[in-house]
Amino acid sequence: MNPPGIAPCAVVGLGPVSAHGAAPMDTTAAGWVLPVLLVVVPLTLFLVALRRGPARRAARRVAWFASGLLLAAAALSPPVDAWAHHDARGHMTQHLLLGMYAPIALVMASPVAALLGVVPPRARHVTARVLRSRPLHVLSHPATAAVLHIGGLAALYLTPLYAATATHPLLHHLVHVHFVAAGCLFAWAVVGPDPAPARPGMRTRLVVLVVAGGVHAALAKLLYARAGELPVGAHQDVEQAQQAAQLMYYGGDVAEVALAVALFAWWARGRAHARRRVGSRRMPSEVLHAPA
Amino acid sequence: MSTSAVPGGDTRAGTTQDPRRSRLAGLLLGIAVMAAVDEIVFHQLLGWHHFYDRSTPDVALLSDGLLHTAELVVLVAGFFVLADVRAERALDRTRAWSGFFLGAGAFQVFDGVVNHKVLGLHEVRYDVDLLPYDVAWNAAGVVLLVVGAVLAVRARRRRT
Numbered sequence: 001m002n003p004p005g006i007a008p009c010a011v012v013g014l015g016p017v018s019a020h021g022a023a024p025m026d027t028t029a030a031g032w033v034l035p036v037l038l039v040v041v042p043l044t045l046f047l048v049a050l051r052r053g054p055a056r057r058a059a060r061r062v063a064w065f066a067s068g069l070l071l072a073a074a075a076l077s078p079p080v081d082a083w084a085h086h087d088a089r090g091h092m093t094q095h096l097l098l099g100m101y102a103p104i105a106l107v108m109a110s111p112v113a114a115l116l117g118v119v120p121p122r123a124r125h126v127t128a129r130v131l132r133s134r135p136l137h138v139l140s141h142p143a144t145a146a147v148l149h150i151g152g153l154a155a156l157y158l159t160p161l162y163a164a165t166a167t168h169p170l171l172h173h174l175v176h177v178h179f180v181a182a183g184c185l186f187a188w189a190v191v192g193p194d195p196a197p198a199r200p201g202m203r204t205r206l207v208v209l210v211v212a213g214g215v216h217a218a219l220a221k222l223l224y225a226r227a228g229e230l231p232v233g234a235h236q237d238v239e240q241a242q243q244a245a246q247l248m249y250y251g252g253d254v255a256e257v258a259l260a261v262a263l264f265a266w267w268a269r270g271r272a273h274a275r276r277r278v279g280s281r282r283m284p285s286e287v288l289h290a291p292a
Numbered sequence: 293m294s295t296s297a298v299p300g301g302d303t304r305a306g307t308t309q310d311p312r313r314s315r316l317a318g319l320l321l322g323i324a325v326m327a328a329v330d331e332i333v334f335h336q337l338l339g340w341h342h343f344y345d346r347s348t349p350d351v352a353l354l355s356d357g358l359l360h361t362a363e364l365v366v367l368v369a370g371f372f373v374l375a376d377v378r379a380e381r382a383l384d385r386t387r388a389w390s391g392f393f394l395g396a397g398a399f400q401v402f403d404g405v406v407n408h409k410v411l412g413l414h415e416v417r418y419d420v421d422l423l424p425y426d427v428a429w430n431a432a433g434v435v436l437l438v439v440g441a442v443l444a445v446r447a448r449r450r451r452t
Contacts, residue, residue: 210365214358221353256361260368271376 031078038076039069046114053117061109068105071097072180088236088244096247098176099149100255103183108262112194137198142205145189146212149182154219156231163233186212191262202267209263213256220249310382311447315391317377320370322395322440327363330403386450390443397436404430 046065050058074080075097083090119127130136138144156162156175165172188194190205199205223230224245228238236244377383404426 206365206369210358210362213361213364214354217357217360218354219357221357225353253361253364256364257368260365264368264372268372268376272379275380 031081035073035077038073039066043069046109046111049114049118053114061114064105065109065111068102068107068109071105072102075102076176088234088240089247092244092247092251094176095153095179096251096255099153099179099183100251103180103187104255104258104262107184107187107191108193110192110194112188112196131197140185140189140196140199142186142189142200142208145182145186146208149186150212150215150219152178152182153216157219157223158230158232160232162231166234187259191259192266193262202263205263209256209259213252216252216256217249220245220252223248308382309384309387310377310380311384311387313373313377313382314384314387315444317370317374317383318388318391318393319395320366320373320391322392322397323399324363324367324370324395325392326396326399326403326436328367330399384447386443386447390440390447393436393440393443395440397433397438397440400433400436401430404433 043062043066047062050062075094080090080094080097084094116124116127156165161171161175165175189196189199190209192199224242227241227245228236230241374383374388377388
């Protein structure tokens with residue numbers, strides 16, 4: 001993932017453009033520049049932010065953030081990218097890593113809290129106003145995030161968009177950016193743990209999680225059922241496309257369970273907190289264990 | 293949830309137990325465990341059901357997907373509600389087991405009637421005479437429901 005001696009290649013820059021179908025990804029050192037930068041730069045910024053601001057549970061958050069970056073970098077690394085270039089299963093692995101697993105890990109690190117900690121006092125006023133603005137409330141609502149996240153997938157697989165990414169490298173990269181951004185927005189809106197303005201309660205978030213996961217599962221089965229026809233114009237090998245669809249289905253399950261566990265863990269923390277406040281009145285342990 | 297409550301030991305403790313949430317925890321886990329058994333044993337191990345058998349209409353795929361993800365969330369919810377009741381030392385074990393069997397039986401019958409017959413998602417098995425399989429499937433569900441109901445009655449008697 002992070003081979004030594006790769007730093008000098010950074011000078012070479014992002015020369016070769018890679019895309020499914022555009023140009024075969026070079027597996028030389030230059031291909032590692034983007035994945036390495038993707039880990040090093042944000043991680044450095046995150047560490048700086050944690051050092052400057054109030055850093056609660058710092059070690060755990062750094063671990064989450066680094067894992068998220070590593071997962072994203074793995075998805076964009078030359079071997080995986082080359083695999084995604086010619087194989088539907090490779091593309092689906094990339095999709096799972098970029099759109100689901102990396103975002104969940106990144107969001108668990110509470111990146112917004114870290115960012116707010118280092119905002120200079122002057123800008124804090126503006127930041128607070130942005131966070132309280134109505135457009136951001138709409139954008140950060142779990143339902144909006146779900147539409148952007150799952151709707152983006154539907155648009156990619158059910159329209160000629162997927163085929164277009166094969167011939168337009170810029171579009172291909174934009175789709176990757178959308179995967180990560182929408183995945184992060186969704187995970188952030190549904191589970192936090194970052195504070196979010198006017199985040200709805202447990203019930204709404206659970207409903208959104210189930211509906212989004214359900215549509216994702218249905219989309220995966222649709223891709224399985226129409227393997228070879230979908231994505232439109234992609235002309236994938238039928239067997240590979242079927243395996244890719246199953247990867248999407250069961251891979252989505254893993255993400256669904258991870259998000260549900262994160263959400264209920266937050267709920268349980270709130271319950272434990274409330275119990276501590278009420279005191280031991282609700283927990284008369286001696287009574288329960290006393291002989292009748 | 294592995295052992296039943298001490299006989300007669302509930303009389304005083306009963307005031308601190310939470311029968312409603314104990315049953316809820318069992319119910320959620322029963323539904324989810326039955327769903328997992330269906331998914332793992334019949335889909336993956338025996339291969340009787342199919343991942344997708346090409347007869348399912350697109351609309352049913354959506355309800356199938358929603359049910360599937362709801363099951364996953366219900367499994368997680370069940371464990372957390374159970375942990376929550378236990379943390380308050382308010383677990384009524386008989387109620388929890390009763391809920392578990394009721395949930396498992398209800399899912400089995402729901403799967404047998406709604407998923408297999410109404411939605412036509414898939415059948416129990418293919419290329420065989422379906423009737424004995426359908427009868428066995430739904431009868432197993434009814435047996436689980438009866439066990440759950442018996443436990444519920446016992447739990448109620450002990451409390452009064």
